Amino acid sequence: MNKFFNSIVLKGVVIHLLLFGIFEIMNSTYYLSDTKALLLFFIFYIVTLSLLIWYLSNLAQTANKISNQVDNFLNNNYENLQKSTENDELSTAYNKLITLGHEIEDRQEHLENQRSQLESILTYLVDGVITTDRHGHINLANHAALNLLDQSNEGILGKELIEILKISDKYSFHDLLQKEPELTLNTVNCEGANVILRVNFMLFRSESGFISGIIAVLHDTTEQEKTERDRRLFVSNVSHELRTPLTSVKAYLEALNDGALADPDLAASFVDVSLNETDRMIRMIGELLELSRMDQDKVKLHTEIINYVDFINYILDRFDKIIEKNYSNFKIKRQIPRQEIWLEIDTDKLSQVIDNIINNAFKYSPNGGTITVTVWCNNNKAFTSIADQGIGIPKPALSKVFDRFYRVDNSSRNSQIGGTGLGLSIAHDIMKLHKGDIQVTSDGKNGSTFTLSFPYSDEINRENNDWEDFAE
Ligand code: ADP
Numbered sequence: 001m002n003k004f005f006n007s008i009v010l011k012g013v014v015i016h017l018l019l020f021g022i023f024e025i026m027n028s029t030y031y032l033s034d035t036k037a038l039l040l041f042f043i044f045y046i047v048t049l050s051l052l053i054w055y056l057s058n059l060a061q062t063a064n065k066i067s068n069q070v071d072n073f074l075n076n077n078y079e080n081l082q083k084s085t086e087n088d089e090l091s092t093a094y095n096k097l098i099t100l101g102h103e104i105e106d107r108q109e110h111l112e113n114q115r116s117q118l119e120s121i122l123t124y125l126v127d128g129v130i131t132t133d134r135h136g137h138i139n140l141a142n143h144a145a146l147n148l149l150d151q152s153n154e155g156i157l158g159k160e161l162i163e164i165l166k167i168s169d170k171y172s173f174h175d176l177l178q179k180e181p182e183l184t185l186n187t188v189n190c191e192g193a194n195v196i197l198r199v200n201f202m203l204f205r206s207e208s209g210f211i212s213g214i215i216a217v218l219h220d221t222t223e224q225e226k227t228e229r230d231r232r233l234f235v236s237n238v239s240h241e242l243r244t245p246l247t248s249v250k251a252y253l254e255a256l257n258d259g260a261l262a263d264p265d266l267a268a269s270f271v272d273v274s275l276n277e278t279d280r281m282i283r284m285i286g287e288l289l290e291l292s293r294m295d296q297d298k299v300k301l302h303t304e305i306i307n308y309v310d311f312i313n314y315i316l317d318r319f320d321k322i323i324e325k326n327y328s329n330f331k332i333k334r335q336i337p338r339q340e341i342w343l344e345i346d347t348d349k350l351s352q353v354i355d356n357i358i359n360n361a362f363k364y365s366p367n368g369g370t371i372t373v374t375v376w377c378n379n380n381k382a383f384t385s386i387a388d389q390g391i392g393i394p395k396p397a398l399s400k401v402f403d404r405f406y407r408v409d410n411s412s413r414n415s416q417i418g419g420t421g422l423g424l425s426i427a428h429d430i431m432k433l434h435k436g437d438i439q440v441t442s443d444g445k446n447g448s449t450f451t452l453s454f455p456y457s458d459e460i461n462r463e464n465n466d467w468e469d470f471a472e
Pocket of ligand 1: 356360361364388390391392393401406407408409419420421422423424425447448
């Protein structure tokens with residue numbers, strides 16, 4: 001009802017009738033002459049026309065406003081969304097358009113938020129994501145996918161997915177759609193490293209149910225594969241390393257059982273060997289347990305700030321005594337500054353590292369020689385190098401000596417020495433716990449040099465030290 005009263009047509013009709021009524025009243029009241037009647041009719045006509053023009057221009061103005069607003073919406077401009085205060089049909093239509101504008105703006109904002117959310121997820125996703133159209137042509141690839149496949153965005157867009165994944169000899173795009181297989185691919189990433197990718201495919205469909213493309217998710221499993229390989233190797237190494245001494249202990253026990261027990265000298269030597277082998281197994285199991293605790297982050301350092309110079313001299317004094325007793329053809333040369341060097345370390349753990357390196361120096365220097373221990377600092381690191389004159393480590397083995405169970409030339413040179421191949425990997429882990437490092441250099445024949453480095457803070461060491469001033 002309200003609408004009817006506000007309608008332009010009604011207003012027009014009412015005004016027109018009013019004016020016509022006035023004209024009729026004037027005509028019948030004043031018996032107007034023809035000329036006057038004509039004049040009045042003319043005035044009535046002009047007034048009606050003016051009112052009509054006024055209304056029409058009002059209508060045209062509102063229609064223009066509607067048309068401009070539609071143009072604004074088409075240009076994504078939602079700035080002027082003021083409703084009209086008028087109440088006629090066109091203004092109501094205009095106001096509805098404004099409401100629609102608000103609605104579209106809200107939805108667009110929502111869509112934009114979702115789009116940028118999706119974009120950030122895709123950008124920061126560690127897994128690579130590639131999508132294609134329904135013909136298998138790539139239309140989107142995230143940052144991770146480009147890096148994993150060593151491709152650029154321009155180089156990949158529009159290309160066939162099976163070509164980019166280099167699987168066109170085994171699969172057609174149709175196969176991917178039908179079987180959605182899980183593939184393992186070997187590729188080279190943007191840093192030139194070999195990577196193992198697990199690729200999963202998923203179809204995506206439009207609302208009508210038609211397949212509109214495929215999504216390929218690329219997962220870098222290089223680390224996982226390596227861990228799995230290392231785990232298998234580790235289990236096989238442990239079994240192998242324990243089987244060897246166990247077999248020999250069993251052989252000696254059998255020999256004793258078969259009559260060697262009757263020969264006291266032979267029996268004593270068999271028991272001796274068995275004990276040595278058992279000791280080795282116990283040592284190995286102890287070391288394995290220690291490594292396993294470090295792997296599980298169960299080992300906590302009990303650090304204290306100590307004068308490292310005193311600490312290292314104390315250890316070397318101990319070794320001097322051992323040399324005096326057992327290794328007369330060895331000598332330890334100290335190149336250690338007199339100045340104090342304060343470091344925050346776990347002394348027990350670090351003694352274990354240095355003991356292992358010096359013991360190795362004895363083990364792998366059959367002709368004895370000088371073991372030179374040097375300590376020095378630079379701005380933020382303290383170093384300790386331990387150099388021997390032993391058999392050295394061949395170049396290809398240098399990077400492996402810190403691996404678990406690794407022993408250079410397992411068969412010959414280590415067989416009599418009887419190490420476990422675990423000492424240096426424990427040393428390496430302990431240095432990592434100290435946020436330090438351990439490195440080795442060797443020319444493969446004339447000795448080896450192991451260098452430890454630790455974080456060193458000037459705050460603790462304020463004095464100006466003269467590092468040239470060595471105490472021999
Ligand atoms: P192991 O118990 O066998 O000594 P380590 O982990 O301490 O185990 O050392 C790993 C391997 O590194 C040793 O088996 C040996 O082949 C090599 N190695 C370690 N230290 C030296 C050294 N000073 N000179 C030569 N080879 C060494």
